[in-house]
Every structure is written in structure tokens, then in C-alpha cells.
Amino acid sequence: MNDRFLLRALPAVLVATTLAACSAVGDAPAGSLDLDAPEVGAALGVITPEAVSRHMSVLADDSLAGRGPGSPGFAGAAGYAENQLRGLGLEPAGESGTYRQAVPLRHSTVVEGESSMSVWTAEGTSDLLYDLDFYLGADPLRGEVEITDAPVAFVGFGVSAPALGYDDYADVDVQGKVVMFLSGAPASFPSNERAYYSSGATKTDEALRRGAIGTMTFWAPDDPRLRWEVNSARAKQGAFAWLDGAGRPNRGQEALRGSASLNHSAVEVLFRGAPASVGDAIAAATAGTPQAFDLITRVSMRTTTRHEGVESWNVVAKLEGSDPELRDEYVTYVAHVDHFGVGVEVDGDAIYNGAHDNASGTSIVLEIARAYASLPTPPRRSVLFLVVTAEEWGLLGSDYFVQNPTVPPSSIVANFSLDMPFLFHPLRDIVPYGAEHSSMGRSVATAAEHMGIAIGPDPIPEQVLFIRSDHFSFIRRGIPALFIKSGFETGDERDGGAINTAYRSDVYHTPFDEMDQSFDFGAGADHARVNFLTGYIIAQETPRPSWNPGDFFGGLFGGG
Numbered sequence: 001m002n003d004r005f006l007l008r009a010l011p012a013v014l015v016a017t018t019l020a021a022c023s024a025v026g027d028a029p030a031g032s033l034d035l036d037a038p039e040v041g042a043a044l045g046v047i048t049p050e051a052v053s054r055h056m057s058v059l060a061d062d063s064l065a066g067r068g069p070g071s072p073g074f075a076g077a078a079g080y081a082e083n084q085l086r087g088l089g090l091e092p093a094g095e096s097g098t099y100r101q102a103v104p105l106r107h108s109t110v111v112e113g114e115s116s117m118s119v120w121t122a123e124g125t126s127d128l129l130y131d132l133d134f135y136l137g138a139d140p141l142r143g144e145v146e147i148t149d150a151p152v153a154f155v156g157f158g159v160s161a162p163a164l165g166y167d168d169y170a171d172v173d174v175q176g177k178v179v180m181f182l183s184g185a186p187a188s189f190p191s192n193e194r195a196y197y198s199s200g201a202t203k204t205d206e207a208l209r210r211g212a213i214g215t216m217t218f219w220a221p222d223d224p225r226l227r228w229e230v231n232s233a234r235a236k237q238g239a240f241a242w243l244d245g246a247g248r249p250n251r252g253q254e255a256l257r258g259s260a261s262l263n264h265s266a267v268e269v270l271f272r273g274a275p276a277s278v279g280d281a282i283a284a285a286t287a288g289t290p291q292a293f294d295l296i297t298r299v300s301m302r303t304t305t306r307h308e309g310v311e312s313w314n315v316v317a318k319l320e321g322s323d324p325e326l327r328d329e330y331v332t333y334v335a336h337v338d339h340f341g342v343g344v345e346v347d348g349d350a351i352y353n354g355a356h357d358n359a360s361g362t363s364i365v366l367e368i369a370r371a372y373a374s375l376p377t378p379p380r381r382s383v384l385f386l387v388v389t390a391e392e393w394g395l396l397g398s399d400y401f402v403q404n405p406t407v408p409p410s411s412i413v414a415n416f417s418l419d420m421p422f423l424f425h426p427l428r429d430i431v432p433y434g435a436e437h438s439s440m441g442r443s444v445a446t447a448a449e450h451m452g453i454a455i456g457p458d459p460i461p462e463q464v465l466f467i468r469s470d471h472f473s474f475i476r477r478g479i480p481a482l483f484i485k486s487g488f489e490t491g492d493e494r495d496g497g498a499i500n501t502a503y504r505s506d507v508y509h510t511p512f513d514e515m516d517q518s519f520d521f522g523a524g525a526d527h528a529r530v531n532f533l534t535g536y537i538i539a540q541e542t543p544r545p546s547w548n549p550g551d552f553f554g555g556l557f558g559g560g
């Protein structure tokens with residue numbers, strides 16, 4: 001209990017709910033929300049840095065071998081989370097009275113020896129080298145797909161966003177062509193819109209809608225997300241999709257005949273004879289100028305994919321709300337417990353422990369659950385705790401849950417996602433991704449103020465974080481969500497931005513993401529507290545969270 005939060009004198013913050021609520025809820029708890037109430041302080045106090053550290057040590061241990069979906073290590077990690085939630089007295093909220101929701105998966109891997117890519121240029125045909133020049137995306141639907149001698153169009157970022165006044169496709173016809181685009185989206189877009197348009201899924205959908213038959217992605221040389229070796233090592237672990245009741249994968253499209261990721265050697269070959277150089281094209285993209293032009297090169301691509309079925313599951317537990325009028329609505333917390341398992345060896349280590357990604361977030365959700373379970377009276381709304389699978393392969397466990405929820409879909413009022421919140425220094429400021437889109441922004445502002453934590457804007461929009469974790473599965477179903485990350489304030493002379501950059505370039509998604517990093521478990525506890533407190537406010541207030549009027553994501557997904 002030696003943390004700064006509990007020692008500080010706290011300002012009184014009263015959040016009044018409506019009078020109508022007081023009369024409507026009968027014997028429900030008081031109609032005002034007092035964050036200074038002793039039971040709230042006590043709940044915040046049961047969260048400890050030691051507990052966060054203890055959970056993380058278990059989940060990131062070599063014995064769980066990186067928690068790959070379908071592996072014994074995943075079973076061990078999910079079992080640990082389930083036991084913790086059960087031990088807190090939370091009820092099962094999975095299938096058939098259990099804590100589990102089965103998530104049937106298909107694992108698809110490219111058979112490299114039977115896959116190839118070549119480029120026709122005016123000087124002859126070049127066979128590209130797998131791994132060195134390119135790698136291919138596995139096809140979730142088919143064992144073999146082929147593109148033969150197809151024309152290629154370069155389409156800038158491959159973004160069509162008329163509402164934002166930007167369209168790379170304005171002057172090009174890509175029917176029957178393979179489109180080639182840069183990773184990312186224009187820097188002039190608001191951070192979360194930029195993230196949405198940078199998504200490979202958004203870009204592929206746009207290209208196919210316009211009649212393209214394949215995609216090729218490459219990164220600008222200064223893109224921080226370009227880590228060719230890490231990216232290609234990850235691709236070797238294949239792709240996953242979840243399967244519906246009829247055994248159909250949730251991803252993969254008939255019209256897509258191939259998708260490649262390109263190293264710069266391949267980009268140079270494809271750009272031979274082009275109307276602009278690669279450098280000029282990248283400069284135009286950086287300047288935010290929409291662009292597209294046909295290349296004179298042509299491409300052939302053959303992808304052979306091997307498929308196997310994998311059984312995995314989500315863990316789901318609930319705390320039933322205390323208000324008969326609101327207990328059928330759910331505030332949800334989610335963290336993914338999966339990681340990359342055993343993969344390409346780096347410096348003699350093949351176990352991708354994922355201590356930060358995402359033993360940390362899972363541990364924090366377990367502590368949020370402990371805080372809720374400690375309340376003498378549960379909050380008015382019910383609270384659901386989700387520990388999900390296969391986030392690393394496209395937010396699959398959370399997407400499966402929102403598509404096949406174990407509670408009525410309309411009863412999910414809000415989501416909080418905990419994923420790699422950044423635990424390398426004390427928590428002085430937070431970046432609540434999603435706050436600007438819904439009324440949850442007010443709730444997190446109240447909670448942060450109560451804790452004496454500042455709120456800052458996204459310091460790393462180029463990392464497009466808004467689409468990169470499980471909260472986005474909820475956003476896509478029209479459910480307001482928050483993804484709270486640490487800002488860069490450290491409280492001492494260290495540069496939080498530099499620490500963040502170093503982690504992302506050297507450790508993230510490598511076998512070095514282990515427990516021997518200099519974690520600040522106190523920051524972990526504070527992340528648990530601010531997420532608990534924000535969710536508590538939402539669970540207590542009568543109106544359910546709503547999208548802000550005219551919001552981009554509310555309009556896109558929420559019907560708002």
C-alpha cells in the first residue's frame with residue numbers, strides 16, 4: 001500500500017446522475033456517484049503492484065512457451081486466468097454455464113517451397129526471392145491461388161476517404177489489376193481515422209470493391225513499423241481465422257488471388273519504367289498528396305497454403321450488477337492472453353514470452369476484477385471480464401465474442417481493452433484512445449482527475465494504435481470503447497518517448513519481450529485503478545455511453 005495514489009489527499013468529485021434515475025431504480029444504490037466513498041477507495045486499494053508482477057511472472061514464464069493458440073501453453077495461461085476469476089467469486093459467463101467460450105480457428109500457413117512471385121519488366125522476367133524480396137499472405141479459403149502476368153497499379157496509400165477529402169483512387173481503374181500500396185495513411189488525418197484507413201483489411205476491401213485481384217504492400221524506409229526480419233518471421237507463423245457454425249472462416253475473400261509484402265529490392269523492380277520514382281511516390285504520400293498510376297511491370301504470384309483446425313477459447317466471467325433495471329447491461333473489460341508461442345529463433349531463444357504483450361494487460365484485468373469483486377455492493381450494471389485468444393492474429397477472440405456474444409449483443413454498453421499499456425515508468429499521464437469519440441471521454445476524464453493523472457493526445461499517431469487491439473472489435477460492432485495507454489511523462493529525467501521507441505523497435509514481438517525488462521509494476525496497478533474507476537463510473541451512471549453526435553466511428557459502425 002505504499003503507492004502515491006492512496007497517500008494523497010483526494011479532491012471530492014461528485015458525479016450526479018439524473019433525478020429520474022433515482023426514482024426509477026427503486027431499491028438500487030444511491031442516485032449519485034461518490035468517488036470518495038470508502039468502498040471505492042478500498043476497492044482501489046486491493047489492487048497491488050505485487051499482484052500484477054505475480055500474474056505476469058506466471059503468464060510470461062518459459063513453461064507456458066509463449067501462449068500460442070492451440071498450444072498447451074495457451075491452455076495453461078487461460079486456465080490460470082479462469083482460476084483467478086473463479087477464485088474471486090465471479091460467475092461463469094461463457095457457454096453452458098462454464099467460464100469458456102469455444103473459438104474454433106483455422107490456422108493457415110504458406111508452403112514457401114510451392115509459392116513464388118515473379119515480375120515481368122522491359123528487361124526480362126525477375127524471379128523474386130522469398131523472405132529476401134517478399135513474403136506472401138496465407139489464403140484462409142483455398143489451398144492454391146494464382147495470379148498470372150497481371151497488370152499492376154500503384155495507388156499511393158490505397159486510401160479512399162471522400163469524407164476526409166482524400167482519394168488515391170480518384171483517377172485510376174484497377175479492374176483486373178494487382179494494386180501496390182504504401183503502408184499507413186495520410187498524416188493529415190485525425191489519429192484514429194488515420195489508424196482505420198491504414199488497416200490492411202480496409203485497404204483490401206477497397207481494392208476488391210474496385211475490381212482488383214491482388215494486393216502488394218510496402219513500407220517507406222523511415223516507417224517505424226518497417227522491421228523486415230521481425231515482420232517476415234511473424235508471417236512464417238501463418239494466419240488464423242475463426243470459423244462459424246458452418247465451418248466458414250471469418251476472413252479471406254474469393255476475389256483476392258494473392259497478397260504480398262514487399263521489401264525494397266522488390267519495390268525497385270516493380271517500379272522499373274514507372275512514371276515516377278519510388279522516392280517521389282513516397283515523398284508525395286508523405287506530403288499527403290493522393291496519387292495513383294499504372295506501372296509498366298506485370299506480376300505473377302502463386303500461393304500454396306496449408307490449413308489445420310485449432311481449438312481455442314475465450315474466458316468469460318461476470319459480476320452481476322445490483323440494480324434490477326440495469327443489471328442486464330454490461331461494462332466489459334478485455335485482454336488477450338495469447339501471444340506468438342514458439343517461433344523463429346533470435347539469439348538462441350525461440351520462445352516469444354510476451355511479458356508486456358500481453359501478460360501485462362491480462363494481469364491488469366485480473367486486478368480490475370479483484371477490485372470489482374471486493375465491492376460490498378456490486379455496481380448497478382453488470383461487469384464482464386474477457387480473457388481472449390488470437391488477438392495477435394487479427395483480434396480474433398474478441399471479434400468472435402462480439403459476433404457470437406454470450407450475452408445479448410445490445411446489452412454490451414462499453415468496452416475497455418488492456419494491451420501492453422506501457423509499464424516502464426510511473427503512470428503520470430494517459431492517452432485514452434477512443435475518448436474523443438463517445439461519452440466515455442467524460443468518464444475517463446473524471447477518473448483521471450480523481451487520481452491526479454493527466455490526459456494527453458496521441459503522441460505516436462504513426463503507430464495507428466486505435467485499430468491494433470481488442471477494443472476495435474467492439475468499436476466495429478458500434479460499442480463505445482477505450483484503450484488506455486501510458487503517456488510519455490516519467491516523473492523523472494528519463495525520456496518516456498525514447499523508452500517507447502526503443503521497446504517498439506528492439507523488443508516488441510521478439511523473444512526479448514520477457515520478465516527481465518525493467519517493468520514498473522506500480523504503473524500496472526495504476527492502469528488497473530484508472531480502468532476500474534472509469535468503468536465503475538459508467539456502471540453506476542444511469543445513461544449508457546453514447547457516441548458523440550456526428551462522430552466518424554459512431555457514424556460508420558454505431559448508426560449514430
Ligand SMILES: [Zn+2]
Nearest residue numbers: 357358392509
Ligand atoms: Zn502483440
